[in-house]
Amino acid sequence: MERFSRLYALGAVLITILAGCEPVPAPKLAQTPDTAYQSSRPGAAQNGRPTLAPMLEAVLPAVVNISTTSAGNMRDSPMLKEPPSPGGFDESGIPRHGMSQQSLGSGVIVNGENGLILTSHHVIANGERVIVTLQDGRNFEAKVVGADPETDVAVVKIEAKNLKALRFGDSRSLRVGDFVVAIGSPFGLSQTVTSGIVSALGRSGLGIKRYEDYIQTDASINPGSSGGALVDLNGDLIGINTAIVGPAGGNVGIGFAIPSHLAQSVMQQLVENGEVHRGHLGVNLRDLPPELAKVLGLEPGKGVLIIQVQPNSPAAKAGLHPGDVVVSIDNAPVDSAGSLSNTVRLLRAGSEIKLDILREGKRRTVTARIDQAG
Incomplete structure (x- = not known):
């Protein structure tokens, strides 16, 4: 008991001494990955939770749903090369039989003033009518400005007001590991958002199109996402989703997008000439x-x-x-x-x-x- 009393007294003395000292500053710790992410990524919420919501609220109105009707076979797109599933439909949801078939895809408004929409050629190929549906539910019949099968790029135009357009980012500055977001209408589910990273750059020799220089990403891309947007975390357009590796018709973490610098170059020629001069x-x-x-x-x-x-x-x-x-x-x-x-x-x-x-x-x-x- 006497020993305990002495220890107690010594502790009281130490507390008294420390109470009169200046507080010692806590060491500065390096930011943890989570803290760094919250402070540096666009759209961090006020409560500190990382979120892409503010960026997406600005971007989503520029991504549209595209449907076409045609008497021909619409199942020749690189997004739809998978075995048929039971029930009379492909994995894309397109009927196998019937004179009039509908191709569901996506597009990106890149010039709101002139109503120009960038999409994939195979989305609108052979379509007798091209219908664009905006995020706000408005529908417009689109005119095909031009298409380039060899790069799988097409431009369509609608007459509409109050259009939100995406700005082009520099796809040539991308690095493997950069965060990206894919937006489109997979299986007809419009305004679907998935995220991932750039898995590889400059993919070619895939046998999809003659000119290949793809961004590979693990952001989930599925049939119907073709023509949709691949954006960076600033909301800049850095690619047009175009193809997947999916033996069963679904995403397995390997998707491809046409880099924005290539799509923009093709688009300029299509708008000016209606075709691409090689x-x-x-x-x-x-x-x-x-x-x-x-x-x-x-x-x-x-x-x-x-x-x-x-x-x-x-x-x-x-x-x-x-x-x-x-x-x-x-x-x-x-x-x-x-x-x-x-x-x-x-x-x-x-x-x-x-x-x-x-x-x-x-x-x-x-x-x-x-x-x-x-």
Whole structure:
């Protein structure tokens, strides 16, 4: 008991001493991932709960439902290549039989003043009538401005007032791991929102379309999402949803979107000309082997090797030779033969491009004037 009394007295003395001292500041702790997310992501709620709701409230009115009627078969889209399910319907909900079939898809208003809507070509292909339904329930019959099957991009136009449009983001600045949100009408369920990340960039060789340079995402995309928006957390349009890998007709975490810079370039030509005029440089290309990239001092996956130059082509006139390594086009790094080819094919005839190349270990710049592809 005496020992306890002494300890108690010592504790009382310590408390008295500490009470008269200045408080010691607590150490500053690094933000936890959750705290960092709440403070830096758009639309953090006042109660601190992370939310995308404010961004989506601004974005959703610009994403529309598109339906078409046609006497033909509408089941040729890359979003609808799955086995039929029981009950007389595909996984898309489209009747297998009947003269008039309906294709359900999505679209994105990108110019509210002129009523321009960006969508996928396969959503409106062969449609006799294209009907656009807005978030507020209004319906409009749309006019097809132009379509490009080779990139799966189409533009339709409606005559309507008070339209909300999305602004284009820079898809070329995306990185694997960036957060994205997909919006569309999967299985006819309009205004459906899913989220995920950028899983990969520059996907090609999938056999979906001739020109492929897709954003891959695990944000859930399903039949009917085609033509819908892929946006970043600022609500900027960075892709148009176009295809999935789904053996059973549903999402398995692998979806593809056309990058916004490609869709915007095609759209501009469709609006101006009603069609896309392909550019022609006149070279055969291959990705640079890693061993050669190392010898040239380039990072793996950077640079493209020219293996053939066609006679009298823009490339030949510019002085390009087999064995030259193209490292950039108009100051933008070249990552693959496919991306370089896509860039050239979407250029207008007569436009000039600046190519930075490596020849015999020395860097030089050449200028080529693009011809129209035959």
